[in-house]
Amino acid sequence: MKFVLVAAVVLLAFWLWRNGRQSRSDDEEARPAQPASRREPPPPQDMVSCPVCGLHLPRSDAVTGKLALYCGEEHRRSAER
Numbered sequence: 818m819k820f821v822l823v824a825a826v827v828l829l830a831f832w833l834w835r836n837g838r839q840s841r842s843d844d845e846e847a848r849p850a851q852p853a854s855r856r857e858p859p860p861p862q863d864m865v866s867c868p869v870c871g872l873h874l875p876r877s878d879a880v881t882g883k884l885a886l887y888c889g890e891e892h893r894r895s896a897e898r
């Protein structure tokens with residue numbers, strides 16, 4: 818009977834130790850995430866700037882020319898005449 822009690826205490830101590838370790842690692846994971854969420858989120862898309870007018874636009878919206886990416890067909894033409 819004494820052995821069962823010792824085994825129960827050891828198991829309880831092990832369980833508490835494991836729980837303590839888990840919650841501590843959770844805290845360590847949560848701490849660096851908090852300042853990151855306060856910071857401005859990174860732009861979801863790659864931004865490019867038009868070399869003619871300097872307008873910044875998403876790469877997917879840019880017109881691809883021979884020399885660079887432009888905000889529109891008009892500036893691509895005027896730059897690559």
Ligand SMILES: [Zn+2]
Binds near residue numbers: 868871888
């Ligand atoms: Zn432009």
